[in-house]
């Protein structure tokens with residue numbers, strides 16, 4: 001669907017203020033297309049800055065790097081700064097907070113559990129030898145093994161789209177495990193064993209039932225399911 | 241470890257919490273069951289398609305018994321393990337989960353025993 005400058009679209013936005021509202025509700029806002037290729041985040045900014053300053057949502061870099069504006073747009077999780085309004089082929093966009101996370105207010109959700117699970121997999125280089133004087137060298141081939149793993153922006157879209165992340169509160173989730181894989185397959189890292197011990201858990205890699213929602217949801221086009229399968233393979237290889 | 245991480249460490253440590261064996265065995269038994277089932281169809285229902293296999297099987301009663309005991313064992317393990325997965329995924333209360341696993345586990349053992357005494361004598 002082509003939207004021209006001056007066209008109007010409706011943003012049906014999830015609203016909930018736990019301090020005031022008894023239950024969540026949807027509020028409609030009219031957003032004007034002011035330039036071609038407008039993003040959903042531009043629309044939300046227009047609402048907040050010109051119509052309703054009480055609307056709460058997170059944003060920062062507005063170019064798909066900070067990962068703070070993950071939300072559910074027309075049923076699919078993504079970051080609003082990477083979602084073109086036009087691509088939804090509709091004049092009414094339903095915008096909800098990321099499913100499976102507790103809502104703090106409107107589109108802002110509580111990421112505490114998500115980040116604790118991320119920290120749990122030790123997302124940093126572990127070295128058993130003293131650090132070198134200069135940078136830690138890595139061959140081009142070893143560096144290439146990290147492609148598709150290091151680009152994660154921790155937006156939470158993948159974990160929030162996974163039904164097992166909703167149902168099992170202890171499940172580490174696709175994001176934490178993709179970040180575990182990012183270090184497990186890093187040639188400079190010595191912490192492979194301890195990380196595999198953590199994800200080798202019935203709430204870790206073995207809880208993934210390859211629903212594949214995480215792949216659809218990831219705005220960076222990463223493949224957390226594949227990362228989980230790589231970890232499973234590594235664990236089985238180590239054991240048998 | 242920071243105070244806010246309290247409670248997280250225990251959840252993901254300890255070998256008893258792994259689950260790699262049941263995951264792996266579920267896939268291996270699943271694969272074996274497909275092969276066993278195909279073979280079972282050849283020797284019992286589609287005998288005309290592979291007569292030599294059917295004849296060999298009929299003449300080696302001991303092998304036939306072992307084959308069907310293994311079939312029953314894999315079937316029970318795969319079925320029960322699958323049901324346990326469903327309980328882990330959908331039953332949120334630990335007490336209910338354990339109770340149901342116990343009931344289904346005992347049913348599985350009884351089922352295998354019934355199959356065993358029907359096959360072996």
Ligand code: SF4
Nearest residue numbers: 152153155156158218
């Ligand atoms: S894997 Fe993709 S969807 Fe998941 S947190 Fe990272 S960037 Fe977001």
